[in-house]
Amino acid sequence: KAGVTQTPRYLIKTRGQQVTLSCSPISGHRSVSWYQQTPGQGLQFLFEYFSETQRNKGNFPGRFSGRQFSNSRSEMNVSTLELGDSALYLCASSFLGAAGGETQYFGPGTRLLVL
Amino acid sequence: EDKVVQSPLSLVVHEGDTVTLNCSYEVTNFRSLLWYKQEKKAPTFLFMLTSSGIEKKSGRLSSILDKKELFSILNITATQTGDSAVYLCAVVVTGNQFYFGTGTSLTVIP
Numbered sequence: 624k625a626g627v628t629q630t631p632r633y634l635i636k637t638r639g640q641q642v643t644l645s646c647s648p649i650s651g652h653r654s655v656s657w658y659q660q661t662p663g664q665g666l667q668f669l670f671e672y673f674s675e676t677q678r679n680k681g682n683f684p685g686r687f688s689g690r691q692f693s694n695s696r697s698e699m700n701v702s703t704l705e706l707g708d709s710a711l712y713l714c715a716s717s718f719l720g721a722a723g724g725e726t727q728y729f730g731p732g733t734r735l736l737v738l
Numbered sequence: 739e740d741k742v743v744q745s746p747l748s749l750v751v752h753e754g755d756t757v758t759l760n761c762s763y764e765v766t767n768f769r770s771l772l773w774y775k776q777e778k779k780a781p782t783f784l785f786m787l788t789s790s791g792i793e794k795k796s797g798r799l800s801s802i803l804d805k806k807e808l809f810s811i812l813n814i815t816a817t818q819t820g821d822s823a824v825y826l827c828a829v830v831v832t833g834n835q836f837y838f839g840t841g842t843s844l845t846v847i848p
Contacts, residue, residue: 627780656836666781666826666838679835713780726772727836729780 627716627730635736641702644733648695648716655697660711709737740765742829744839752847755817759842761827762809771810774826817846
């Protein structure tokens with residue numbers, strides 16, 4: 624079974640621009656979660672999508688948004704980029720989500736640098 | 739506010755040593771606790787713990803959860819240089835919310 628894939632792997636943007644990141648979950652998985660990882664804050668939960676619906680959201684500003692398609696692929700969008708948005712963005716998939724304590728499988732991440 | 743705290747923040751040991759990593763948590767509606775290993779890429783799953791006192795074991799790694807005292811430990815025996823990584827602990831609460839600790843950076847010296 625193919626793992627979680629994320630594109631692009633690396634991205635450089637300038638302040639004020641917007642960016643869209645993509646995540647393809649493991650086949651059959653319906654839950655996709657997004658995380659931001661920085662050296663200072665560690666891994667922080669952004670949001671989770673399940674069957675095309677946002678099921679949960681972390682404490683991030685409205686500039687961070689996402690969506691999920693009928694094939695479970697998910698995109699994350701960040702508008703009006705700020706220097707502090709530079710981070711590794713990870714997506715993780717699972718079959719039903721962690722509601723039952725199910726584990727998640729992580730993709731390789733997209734490293735975003737905002738100049 | 740839900741939080742997960744890992745200690746120590748970093749650790750340097752020699753090959754063959756045994757290490758114990760700690761993860762304590764304060765959350766509402768606990769469902770499970772997960773351990774991950776992260777090298778220079780995305781985290782990889784190690785263990786999922788849901789019940790107190792039941793040790794999970796995989797080779798030289800083992801982990802146990804104490805739901806009364808709200809902590810978990812990850813033990814690594816006979817450490818090898820390939821064990822060098824950041825070890826992350828995550829607590830899952832109802833509603834599929836994951837809370838991660840900041841991790842313990844382990845360096846194993848030959």
